[in-house]
Amino acid sequence: MTSRLEPWYKKASSLKGPLLVVENVKRVSYGEICKIKCKDRELLGQVLEASSDKAVVQLFESSRSLDLNSQVQFTTKPAEIALSKKMLGKAFDGMGRPKDGSSYAAKVFRDVNGSAINPAARRKPSDFIQTGISTIDCMNTLVRGQKLPIFSASGLPHNELAAQIVRQASAGGEDFVVVFAAMGITYEEAKFFMDDFKKTGALENAVVFLNLASDPSVERIITPRVALTTAEYFAFDLGMHVLVVLTDFTNYCEALREISAARSEVPGRRGYPGYMYTDLASNYERAGMVAGSKGSVTQIPILSMPAGDITHPVPDLTGYITEGQIVLDGSLHKRGFAPPINPLPSLSRLMNAGIGKGNTREDHSSVSDSLYAAYARALELRQLVSVVGESSLSDTDKLFMRFGESFEEKFISQGFSENRSIKDTLDLGWKLLSTLPKSELKKAKKAFIEKYMKK
């Protein structure tokens, strides 16, 4: 875009929530960033609507002490971030400004909104990532370039799980970078992550963006975009494997709703804007592998389901975009199993590409399918027993009940520090399955039962 000198405009004609309307403007472009100067500070905004003589600007910070005399300057540029390898080990605010006020030299500047990756230029993700967590590695396998969210709820240890994944997935990998973006989480939560990154040395290879609960909520709209632009730079320009942890997307959606309400838009479900699917997709879809680069962007977004409701618009729309989900379960947590991942509603859509001979082990899908079917049967029987009592069960059914219990105790529950290899996980799976009659293991290949199941 050709640069044009912009005068300072004085004419903020209305202020309403996070929106500011400027009149008598000339040639403002859609999406451009502007600076607003008021008595004691300068803040940033973005053009949401540009007409011949009027511009609607969304503020990224609180409108406290703004008045109609505030001056607005249009920068002619969309939101950009300076990208450099020097970002590693640094912390930034939610807009991508260094927390400590320092600056770094950068040659690359990118629009944080990114562009859509051409589907024909993508590579199919199929490299297994070992997280060391049995329920993920065996039953909901994560692969490089996947976006696999954690569906959690208040009071569940999703942060511990995310930290464990970061810690264990990065072990032994060269060219591995973590990008961490916090959206509206509390200071305590952010501190937990920072301490964990410091302790394990992950911080040296991490870029951290922090928008805390006390920070302006509308700034959150930019935070994941800044983080993902950084991730794409490290992955596709520098050829590194980037793991992006984004938490908490529910807060992000609240901010989206706030702006939509301020613009008096027609609301969709539960007051969230009708374009929330598109908006979320413009973040989540920025994961994957592309032709001509060996790097990858793997996303682990975290979101909390209000009241544990998986049909709430935020988890619902997320599930339609992401390639599966890891669902945390309140009752498993209360019974003391950690990490409390419920494998039944969890899913990894890219699993089949990443497992089996050449990736993990040939018997992987046999183990995984058998565990699923057996655990589902055990839970069904558990329900039945609560009505009619255990005496009405057949002997086989009783074996399934026992299996369900030991599956939860031994397979699901491994603690937040144990790092299991995929071999150990699969062997453990066979060990648990060996308590069931062989004729019930319809999902396993017979050859594998003979080969891997120890008597």
Place this chain on the structure above:
Amino acid sequence: MAKKSTSKKTIRKNTSNKKQSSGKITRVAGPVVEAKLAAAINDLVRVGNSKLLGEVIQIEGDIATIQVYEDTTGISPGEPIINTKQALSVTLGPGLLGGVFDGTQRPLNVIAENHDIFIPRGIDIPSLDEKKRWKFNATVSKGDKVTEGQILGTVKENPVITHKILVPIGVSGKVTKIESGEFNITETIATITGDKTTQVKMAQTWPVRVPRPYKERIGVQKPLVSGQRVIDFTSPIAKGGVAAIPGPFGSGKTVTQQQFAKWCDADIIIYVGCGERGNEMTEVLEEFPHLKDPKSGKALMNRTILIANTSNMPVAARESCVYTGITIAEYFRDQGYSVALMADSTSRWAEAMREISGRLEEMPGEEGYPAYLAKRLAEFYERAGVVKSFSGKEGSISVIGAVSPPGGDFSEPVTQNTLRISKCFWALDAKLADKRHFPAINWLRSYSLYTPITDIWYDANIGKEWSDLRKKTQNMLQQESELQEIVQLVGIDSLPIEQQLLLFIARMIREDFLQQNAFHDEDTFCPLAKQLEMIRAIFRFYNVALEHVAKLDLEKLRQSSAADFIAQMKYESNENFTEANLKKMQAKIKSEIAKTFK
């Protein structure tokens, strides 16, 4: 119903020299732009200095409202806008097959080869390769009289499909020049002189929002075979029919759609990825060239066209991609092919409509969707069907639309409006998916209104017990669900042995017949003869067990070699069910069952 071609008035062709006009942008708000511009509804425009593609959707005074098919960041009021005075059209001709296009038919693989990994904005390149030379084989001669839609000649596009070049709609007269030989798609292959003289090229254009005309519509006659047991056997779709697959996320909509794309017995497959995942499109793109079509033994990509508009690509192009897909489908239908179109997912299309409607500040209907949602859905699905085309050949379009209801709630507007139109309903069930019962199609909630037609076809072509066994199966599954309720209350032991046996057999049907592994080399596609043999074996087992019901030990029966044999049947090589080997297989089943009950 005869449909007269009234296309002359409504269609503007690429070749017409209507003057372009230009105007100025007055307002930009996301994908919606307003401009001072002389325009007609559906005119295609180029927006701003970066020449983004857009379409006029509303006019008020001298202000035209435009939906833009690309990201509008950086566009400002005052920038110019050009009206091309053409409708949004697709280019139809040799080179379509095996192609990957976005919602406005830009060739994504060509863009990927020549540009960055991202799609550059405002790019304007031909949809089809204009340099490639094709061998054209004329089938009419100089002096012949031809009418619109008639076949002029053929091009063998690939080892599987012979592309037929049709007289453009609206053109008829005497062929004054035609020759066989090698041409590219923009060279003249024939001259037709009627009221006026037309130079016919292999590539033609057609506006996506106008259905292509045909001679007459006829009723459906046979099933579209997918090789998926739960579909073909319990709720089949007819060739030329419409099916809806609604389901919450993770229930297997996409896998079901892809299984259809891989194995169904249509000649041409059009797969529209509408607002879905980028990585899934890549999976299709990488997998299909390596998969073999069970009919021809050649690569599946030969008969496939992909329209990919992933969820992060501009929302307006998501709105247009289903039309682009169905127009290409109609073009092949007119050549006499059976076409199957998968739209994954129509909910994203409806949401795109909602988003544009919201930006236009229209009065919303149910759940914020525009009031014209039902009409648009109906119009789209009505473009499916079996027709006799102007070429005299019979062609069909079957549409399989995935629906993604929020929260898995089927009472929402898109699901409900789709159900009013589609005759075939495959209800995906999250509970089944959780148990890894795939395909997670709920056998009790799903239905097909095509069964009276398909039953006749199956009985005549596959085996005369087909319809009888289908009804018995459904009956048994229904009884099972009623008995399950009793079992929940009193336990299975209090049921009489006959009912316990029924539950046993119903479970066999569910696990050994309805469940199908899309990732197993043999089980991924199940030929009809094998389907019939499998269900027949289960009922044979049931009937023999009934004879021995007095001294039946179900626990032992479960471990029996016959039960095991039936469970493993799905993994048997499909070769064993061909006509030559079928007798041997049947004898084996018989002896296994006899052995168990000896």
